[in-house]
Amino acid sequence: MFRLALNMLFGDRAKLAMLLCGLAFSALLMAQQTSVFFGIMSWTYTPVVNIRAHVWVSDPMVEQANDAKPMRDTELGRVRSVDGVAWAAPLHTSFLQARMVDGNFKLITLVGIDADTFAGAPAQLTQGRIEDLRLPNTVIVDEWGAQLMGKSVKGPDGKMQTVALKPGDVFEINDIEARIVGICKVRRAFTGGPFVYTTYDRAKTYTLGARRTLSFMLAEPAPGITPSELCERIERETGLKAWTSDTVIWDWSDRSLARNTFWWFWKNTGIPFSFGTAVALGLFVGIAISGQTFYSFVLENLKYFAAIKAMGASMRVLAGMLIIQAVTAGLIGFGLGAGMAQAIGRVMIEKGMPPFVMFPQILIATLVLTMGISIVSAIIGIVKVSRVDAATVFRG
Amino acid sequence: MSKAHDIAVTTHGVDISFGTGETKVTALQQTEFTARRGELIMLVGPSGCGKTTLLSVIAGTLKPDSGTVEVFGQRLDKMNQAELTAFRRKHLGFVFQSFNLIPTLSVVENVMVPLLIQGISNDEARRRSIAILEKVGLKGREDGKPNALSGGQQQRVAIARALVHEPPLLICDEPTSALDKDTGAQIMEMVRELSRSPDRCVVVVTHDFRIFRFADRIAEMEDGRISRVVDDPLSITQQNF
Numbered sequence: 001m002f003r004l005a006l007n008m009l010f011g012d013r014a015k016l017a018m019l020l021c022g023l024a025f026s027a028l029l030m031a032q033q034t035s036v037f038f039g040i041m042s043w044t045y046t047p048v049v050n051i052r053a054h055v056w057v058s059d060p061m062v063e064q065a066n067d068a069k070p071m072r073d074t075e076l077g078r079v080r081s082v083d084g085v086a087w088a089a090p091l092h093t094s095f096l097q098a099r100m101v102d103g104n105f106k107l108i109t110l111v112g113i114d115a116d117t118f119a120g121a122p123a124q125l126t127q128g129r130i131e132d133l134r135l136p137n138t139v140i141v142d143e144w145g146a147q148l149m150g151k152s153v154k155g156p157d158g159k160m161q162t163v164a165l166k167p168g169d170v171f172e173i174n175d176i177e178a179r180i181v182g183i184c185k186v187r188r189a190f191t192g193g194p195f196v197y198t199t200y201d202r203a204k205t206y207t208l209g210a211r212r213t214l215s216f217m218l219a220e221p222a223p224g225i226t227p228s229e230l231c232e233r234i235e236r237e238t239g240l241k242a243w244t245s246d247t248v249i250w251d252w253s254d255r256s257l258a259r260n261t262f263w264w265f266w267k268n269t270g271i272p273f274s275f276g277t278a279v280a281l282g283l284f285v286g287i288a289i290s291g292q293t294f295y296s297f298v299l300e301n302l303k304y305f306a307a308i309k310a311m312g313a314s315m316r317v318l319a320g321m322l323i324i325q326a327v328t329a330g331l332i333g334f335g336l337g338a339g340m341a342q343a344i345g346r347v348m349i350e351k352g353m354p355p356f357v358m359f360p361q362i363l364i365a366t367l368v369l370t371m372g373i374s375i376v377s378a379i380i381g382i383v384k385v386s387r388v389d390a391a392t393v394f395r396g
Numbered sequence: 397m398s399k400a401h402d403i404a405v406t407t408h409g410v411d412i413s414f415g416t417g418e419t420k421v422t423a424l425q426q427t428e429f430t431a432r433r434g435e436l437i438m439l440v441g442p443s444g445c446g447k448t449t450l451l452s453v454i455a456g457t458l459k460p461d462s463g464t465v466e467v468f469g470q471r472l473d474k475m476n477q478a479e480l481t482a483f484r485r486k487h488l489g490f491v492f493q494s495f496n497l498i499p500t501l502s503v504v505e506n507v508m509v510p511l512l513i514q515g516i517s518n519d520e521a522r523r524r525s526i527a528i529l530e531k532v533g534l535k536g537r538e539d540g541k542p543n544a545l546s547g548g549q550q551q552r553v554a555i556a557r558a559l560v561h562e563p564p565l566l567i568c569d570e571p572t573s574a575l576d577k578d579t580g581a582q583i584m585e586m587v588r589e590l591s592r593s594p595d596r597c598v599v600v601v602t603h604d605f606r607i608f609r610f611a612d613r614i615a616e617m618e619d620g621r622i623s624r625v626v627d628d629p630l631s632i633t634q635q636n637f
Contacts, residue, residue: 001512004498004505011500307496310457312485313513314478390484391457393492394448394569394601 001313005321006328008301015300016329019293023333023370024340026286030279031341031358031366036348037275038362039355043190044265045258047093048245050186050195051111051120053218054227056243056257057088057234064261066191068093070212071240078238079217084230086220089119092203093215095193098149099172106149107193110173112203112213119218122197128167128182133199140182141165145194173206188355190265231255286373290333294326294377298384303393310390315382322381330374334367341366403466404565404597405431405454410463412449412620423449424460425620433564436588436598436610438629441617447601448569450617454599455488455567456480468564485513489558491587493570495550497542503553504529504538510561528556532586548579552586559590566591568600572607584610608632 009016042049047065048056057079059069079088092112097105113120113133121130122140132138141149143164149171150162165171169180178196186195198206204213219242221230231242243257254260266272298305305318341358348356410427413420423446431437431454439447452458453465456472457480465472468487475483489510497506504525511521526538532552534545542550551571558566568587572580584607591598600611608614611629615622626632 001509003518004501004509004512007502007505008498008500301498303496304498307490307492307498308509308513309481310455310484310490311510311513312481312483312488314481317513389457391452391455393490393496394452394455394457 001317001321002324005324008304008321009297009325009328012297012300015293015297019290019297019329020333020336022286022289022293023330023373024336026282026290026373027334027337027366027370028340028344029282029285029337030369031338031362032344033275033278033282034362034366035341035345035356035358036354037271037279038359039348039357040190040271040275041262041265042357043188043355045247045261046187046189048258048261049247050122051091051218051245052123053089053091053120053245054221055219055230055234056245057217057219057238058215058241058243060239060241062241064264065257066189066261067264068215070210071214071217072212073214075214075238075240076217079219079234079240082230082234082237084222084225084233086222087117087119088217088219089114089117090200090214091120091216091218092200092207092213094203094207094213095191096173096206098178098196099175100149100151101169101171102151108145108149108173108196109189109191109193110203110206111195111197112200113197114218115199115201122184122186122195124185125182126185128180130182132181133197135179135181137177137179137202138181138198139178140184140197141180142184142186142188142195144188145196146180146183148194174208176206178206228255283369283373286370287376290329290373291377291380294329294374295380295384297325298322298381302384302388305385306388306390306392309385309388310393315386318385319378319382322385323375323378326374326378326381327371330371333374334370337370338363338366402432402434403430404433404435404468405429405599406464406466407450407453407460408464408466410450410453410460410465412446412453412458412460423620424453427463427621429454429615429622431597431599433597434592434594435612436591436600438608438611438614439599439601439617440603440605440608440614440632441623443603445617446620447617449620451567451569451599451601454565455490456484485510486561487563487565489561489563489566491551491554491558491566491568491571493573495542495547495554495574497550497553497557499541499543501542502539503534503542503545506542506553507557507560510557510563514561525556525560528560529553531590532556546579547575548583551575551579551583555583555586555590564596566596566598568598568602570602570604571600572602572604577606580604580607605632 045065059071062069076090094110096110098108099105118130146165150164152160153163155161167180171178227244234242244255246256247258345356407429410424412424413422441447507525508521588610608629614626614629616624
């Protein structure tokens with residue numbers, strides 16, 4: 001009977017198309033919006049991803065990666081003295097205004113890294129060499145920043161166009177020259193400004209000699225010691241806060257800086273609510289369209305279900321038929337919706353905007369919700385069919 | 397007088413009414429009806445006389461308010477819904493007035509439905525359905541859709557569907573009302589021929605006096621009761637009906 005149930009479903013192509021549209025749209029909205037949401041949320045812990053240290057050390061009051069509470073430089077010595085620390089390097093991060101050659105100001109994220117070890121340096125330079133940061137007044141800018149801070153020039157067609165910054169170009173931070181010696185490729189941050197890398201000491205100059213400039217310390221565990229163990233030791237011996245760099249937000253370790261950053265934004269911003277609203281909207285639209293369409297499919301077939309009932313089909317068989325129909329439509333709708341979300345995601349990833357991260361968990365949740373919509377639709381149909389009197393088949 | 401083992405269907409003192417208070421309508425009152433094995437009996441009478449209600453009671457799709465209903469020795473009035481469903485599955489075949497063929501299924505799939513409901517495998521159901529479709533003259537039309545067939549052909553599919561699982565009781569509700577005279581006669585010929593078996597009983601509800609001649613007996617209904625049973629169908633004409 002279940003094969004016939006599927007044939008009944010596929011035989012009514014107009015209804016099926018409508019049903020699939022509702023389910024696919026719903027799955028698309030849920031998967032796409034959730035992926036963009038997690039993409040944006042993944043930007044919140046971008047520093048952890050870009051800087052790639054095993055252990056981060058911060059002021060004990062720090063709650064997340066973008067929340068630097070500067071420490072005294074002497075803290076670095078205390079951390080280095082902890083048993084199990086192979087090495088430790090300073091890291092400065094701050095938000096500053098950069099003044100372009102044309103007089104425009106742009107917000108930047110200044111990252112000061114240790115000039116000896118280059119710990120925290122970007123992993124991929126597309127132009128220039130990291131060693132050139134040792135030259136006076138030099139910086140490395142990320143690709144997106146190079147484009148954002150680029151010069152506006154008149155093109156051959158007379159229209160204005162932006163020419164990306166390149167090694168050799170100059171701008172100013174707090175009236176101090178910053179000469180570009182390299183372009184790097186890093187992940188963009190939630191906080192918006194492009195990353196400008198320089199040495200830790202020069203960062204102090206750019207921040208005009210602020211008294212405390214040590215935002216974080218990056219530490220490496222000695223062989224045989226895990227990052228978690230090292231974090232415990234550092235916290236015990238220095239009273240500072242130490243974090244691991246795990247970026248799996250589903251890992252419920254309290255020591256993960258990425259995870260704590262993610263959930264800090266989750267709790268303290270309206271982002272989950274606004275995206276949650278869109279996801280809920282997708283769910284409700286899905287239930288409304290699919291439920292209504294499936295219900296009308298059931299209504300149109302009601303006299304046939306009544307006939308099948310009269311012929312001796314039990315309610316279990318009829319319910320099974322409706323569930324098979326709804327679940328099949330749900331699976332196809334999910335496939336179409338998730339496929340479209342993937343396709344849109346690919347375009348987004350290529351453009352870099354908006355961020356898009358489709359975890360397997362998102363697909364599983366979308367599948368579960370789409371199946372939920374289908375089951376709700378099936379239940380509505382089952383209720384209707386259960387109430388139909390088999391004797392109606394004799395009433396013309 | 398019929399012997400007990402010859403009786404296929406019998407109702408005794410059946411009452412059924414719908415609605416309550418001022419809207420109460422009595423459909424059957426103290427209805428006594430008997431159909432024998434091996435016969436084709438027609439239920440006739442004016443609209444609203446209770447033919448369809450009695451058919452529904454015999455088919456086990458409607459439970460009487462009171463009275464007894466016995467079909468092939470089983471008391472339908474004492475069965476619960478699940479038992480009635482199981483009874484219909486095994487013992488009954490239906491031919492409906494409006495065919496009730498599922499338009500999105502092929503002809504053979506429509507015929508397979510009663511077999512699949514019984515849990516017979518898809519392959520076996522298909523084989524048996526194709527065989528009976530051949531008997532009703534629809535060989536080669538198995539995989540087409542019912543809507544592509546004429547009214548007469550659709551009713552033949554319905555007959556094939558009603559008989560494919562070889563039920564002892566065939567219930568036909570106005571089987572020729574949607575057909576022209578010749579096609580109606582052909583359909584009744586087919587019903588008679590295919591259902592003719594010493595152990596099978598065919599109950600036909602009809603308004604169509606042109607097919608009375610295919611009946612072995614005719615039971616006339618009036619005001620929810622069987623008013624008379626005629627052994628010679630040819631004695632009933634349009635005028636005295």
